[in-house]
Amino acid sequence: MTFIETRGNDGSKPSEVTFSQAILSPSASFGGLYVPKKLPSLDFDFLDAHTQSHYKDLCKALFEKFDVDIDEADLNAALDRYDAFDDPEDPVPLVKIEEDAFVSELWHGPTRAFKDMALQPFGYILSKLAEKRGEKYLIMAATSGDTGPATLETFKDAPSVKVACLYPDGGTSDVQRLQMVTEEAKNEKVIGIHGNFDDAQTALKNLLASESFKAKLRESHTQLSAANSVNFGRIIFQVIYHIHSYLQLVNRSEVSMGEAVYLVVPSGNFGNALGGYYAKKMGLPIEKILISSNINNILTDLITKGEYDLTCKSLVQTTSPAMDILKSSNVERVLFDKFGPERTKQLMDDLNEKGKYILSPEELEMLREDFDADFCSDEEGKAVIASYAKKGYIMDPHTATCLKAYENLRRKSLKTIIYSTAEWTKFSPTVCEALGHKAKRDLDALQWVSEHYNVPVPKMISELFEKPIIHDTVIDKEQIEEEILKFI
Ligand SMILES: *Cc1c(COP(=O)(O)O)cnc(C)c1O
Numbered sequence: 001m002t003f004i005e006t007r008g009n010d011g012s013k014p015s016e017v018t019f020s021q022a023i024l025s026p027s028a029s030f031g032g033l034y035v036p037k038k039l040p041s042l043d044f045d046f047l048d049a050h051t052q053s054h055y056k057d058l059c060k061a062l063f064e065k066f067d068v069d070i071d072e073a074d075l076n077a078a079l080d081r082y083d084a085f086d087d088p089e090d091p092v093p094l095v096k097i098e099e100d101a102f103v104s105e106l107w108h109g110p111t112r113a114f115k116d117m118a119l120q121p122f123g124y125i126l127s128k129l130a131e132k133r134g135e136k137y138l139i140m141a142a143t144s145g146d147t148g149p150a151t152l153e154t155f156k157d158a159p160s161v162k163v164a165c166l167y168p169d170g171g172t173s174d175v176q177r178l179q180m181v182t183e184e185a186k187n188e189k190v191i192g193i194h195g196n197f198d199d200a201q202t203a204l205k206n207l208l209a210s211e212s213f214k215a216k217l218r219e220s221h222t223q224l225s226a227a228n229s230v231n232f233g234r235i236i237f238q239v240i241y242h243i244h245s246y247l248q249l250v251n252r253s254e255v256s257m258g259e260a261v262y263l264v265v266p267s268g269n270f271g272n273a274l275g276g277y278y279a280k281k282m283g284l285p286i287e288k289i290l291i292s293s294n295i296n297n298i299l300t301d302l303i304t305k306g307e308y309d310l311t312c313k314s315l316v317q318t319t320s321p322a323m324d325i326l327k328s329s330n331v332e333r334v335l336f337d338k339f340g341p342e343r344t345k346q347l348m349d350d351l352n353e354k355g356k357y358i359l360s361p362e363e364l365e366m367l368r369e370d371f372d373a374d375f376c377s378d379e380e381g382k383a384v385i386a387s388y389a390k391k392g393y394i395m396d397p398h399t400a401t402c403l404k405a406y407e408n409l410r411r412k413s414l415k416t417i418i419y420s421t422a423e424w425t426k427f428s429p430t431v432c433e434a435l436g437h438k439a440k441r442d443l444d445a446l447q448w449v450s451e452h453y454n455v456p457v458p459k460m461i462s463e464l465f466e467k468p469i470i471h472d473t474v475i476d477k478e479q480i481e482e483e484i485l486k487f488i
Pocket of ligand 1 (some may be wrong): 113114115146147229266267268269270271272273322323398421422
């Protein structure tokens, strides 16, 4: 499979690249993204053959379909990362919470958020590619809390890759901060920034664009790369669990092969939803993908009104911080798929220059063939958490946003898969409050919920509170460059 660019080709890059090229240098012409030139198709023979498959075997079969330039031995070793999930036989359990609703739990990996699903194997593949080419990479990440820990975990002690991770000091939960600052790996540097997530993100973008910074990195033979969700190396792993979850429904006779289902996806940067869209295009029987947001509801506006307007929005902090995003990068790949490179470039130019773009009524209709959307406030989310806790199921605040879309948007009575993107333990103060108890710190909240609702706190979370702090750097934005160069 080869990859082409969402905004067309400006002549400075090859017109088509391989999978490994798209992974190592993910930025395309005109600031666009790489997308597969042609998606493989999944017929019912393929799906039938894999209803009982182990997760890793399904991954291998899909990689074969995608026909990418990764050695079989490297792919196998990358997939062995799923062995560290709670149940290696079933890394993505599906839990029935209503007669027709099933939660696909994507968070059974080492950092308890769905980022592990893709970042775990992807990190192995990227560092192996770098090692084989004899190249050294610096991966920089700015995080509001989930990407940072997952990136640090996957590249821990990787040869040929260093990681610099920026987080807003005071802007993450205790658990998220501890996951980062207790990470013990010589190739990784974690830096707290005085400021909020936007400050960390802006500082990162400035560095990525700085020629003098890149020149100094070259002096130490280091190239920059990114492991954020615009990297197609992550997206490919996010197609697979949608197929797996559907096959589990077939396997349990909840649907018959070919029967359509709804997906509900709590969305931020749209990587998870894009994986579902590609699975649908490849032939998985999906009626519609229902996009759930918090009150940062720019995706709801896009999908219900055809408007993507940053000028009338400002980012609001919510209890589902991984979805506090206004510039949702992966939407561009859907626009490309539906409207082609010229129109995509025009829409993205409008967004950059005017802060908004507007789809024509026909374009909106095309988008709504595959998607619908709704959003959920923090208060509504807490009510959802409380009501399911009563029935014995504890969910995190991101997952909780999905129930409103599930209730409001389905036009047919079809089975529904709701994606759960974090374990409750990562957001325990919010969950605790939803259940009627105010806890000051994560540790109190974890204990209270665990005792009162009889749910375990996994070892990798409880241990965090006893680990030594390795990274205690907290600095001003202006000092980041110097700090990173010192580390390199
Ligand atoms: C990253 C994240 C999301 C958003 O996923 P996207 O693929 O960026 O849309 C939702 N919930 C949690 C807990 C996350 O960590």
